[in-house]
Amino acid sequence: MIDFHTHTFLSDGEVCPAELVQRAKGKGYTVLGITDHVDLTNIDWIIPRLVKFCEQINKVEDKIKVIPGVELTHLPPSLIASMAKEARQKGAKLILVHGETIVEPVSPGTNEAALKANIDILAHPGNITEEEVKLAAKRGIYLEISARKGHSLTNGRVAMLARKYGAKLVLGSDAHAPEDLITLDQGKRILQGAGLFSLEIEEVFKNAQELEEKITNEKK
Ligand SMILES: [Zn+2]
Ligand SMILES: [Zn+2]
Numbered sequence: 001m002i003d004f005h006t007h008t009f010l011s012d013g014e015v016c017p018a019e020l021v022q023r024a025k026g027k028g029y030t031v032l033g034i035t036d037h038v039d040l041t042n043i044d045w046i047i048p049r050l051v052k053f054c055e056q057i058n059k060v061e062d063k064i065k066v067i068p069g070v071e072l073t074h075l076p077p078s079l080i081a082s083m084a085k086e087a088r089q090k091g092a093k094l095i096l097v098h099g100e101t102i103v104e105p106v107s108p109g110t111n112e113a114a115l116k117a118n119i120d121i122l123a124h125p126g127n128i129t130e131e132e133v134k135l136a137a138k139r140g141i142y143l144e145i146s147a148r149k150g151h152s153l154t155n156g157r158v159a160m161l162a163r164k165y166g167a168k169l170v171l172g173s174d175a176h177a178p179e180d181l182i183t184l185d186q187g188k189r190i191l192q193g194a195g196l197f198s199l200e201i202e203e204v205f206k207n208a209q210e211l212e213e214k215i216t217n218e219k220k
Contacts, residue, residue: 001184002208004033004069004094005123005144005172010046011036014177017053017066023178025064031212033094035069043083046070047090067215069094071123074106077113084117093215096144096172099125103150115141120211121170126154130161137167142207145194147182148174155194163200168207 001024007013008020015023017034024032034054036046050068057066070092072083084095097114099122100106111125115135122128122136124146136143143162146152151174162169171191175181182190191201 001027001029001182001187002031002205002212003029003173003175003181004031004067004121004170004208004211005035005071005096005146006032006175006181007036007071008034010049011038011042012176017050018057020175020178020181021057021061021064021066024181025061027181027183029064029181031065031067031208033067033069035071035094035096037073037098038070038083038087039073039075040079040083043070043086043090047087047092051091065212067093067212069096069120071096071098072114072119073098075110077107077109080110080113080119081117084119088118093218094121095119096121096123099123099128099144101126101146101151101154103153115139121172123172123174124148124151124154126151126157128158128161130165133161133165133167136162137165140168142168142170142211144172145169145191145196145204146172146174147187147190148172148180152190155190159191159194159196159200163196169196169204170208170211171204
């Protein structure tokens with residue numbers, strides 16, 4: 001399983017990064033992105049800690065690779081592009097933006113601002129418009145199918161519009177606790193539940209590999 005969206009107690013997750021890695025290994029993960037929530041208050045201390053942690057863990061773990069990232073969360077849309085830039089400069093290899101769904105009052109305009117910024121994944125973007133999906137396809141930004149309660153209510157719309165406009169999808173657990181991590185089998189069922197056909201499900205897993213390779217090559 002490749003999962004680019006998880007949280008630890010560096011933000012609002014339940015366990016420390018080291019435990020999340022062990023729990024993920026237990027679920028058969030091969031790649032784990034740790035993407036704690038950041039805003040203006042904590043971007044400068046979360047990223048360096050995750051970068052250092054991942055560097056050291058990746059030297060000693062051979063079954064799992066850990067990637068340091070962030071989820072830019074509840075920012076005013078006008079700050080998203082500059083914060084994404086800052087996150088990259090500070091060493092985040094994976095930049096997610098906490099998108100607009102029907103379960104949280106994320107600022108309107110967040111999805112659009114995120115898709116114009118230098119980010120990798122727009123997380124749970126359920127309230128997305130058709131124009132925004134076209135922009136995601138054009139800019140090569142992945143749209144997330146979410147395993148998280150609440151955010152997953154709008155997976156169907158994301159899947160349907162991604163198919164219509166050729167945007168690429170990835171699956172994210174958005175785990176805040178170890179039990180939220182998903183197995184490959186659960187992942188397949190969630191994608192199926194979002195309305196994807198078998199070949200499209202394979203495509204989602206291929207997209208994850210492609211993004212993982214892109215991140216690895218950037219490091220060199
Ligand atoms: Zn989120
Ligand atoms: Zn999240």
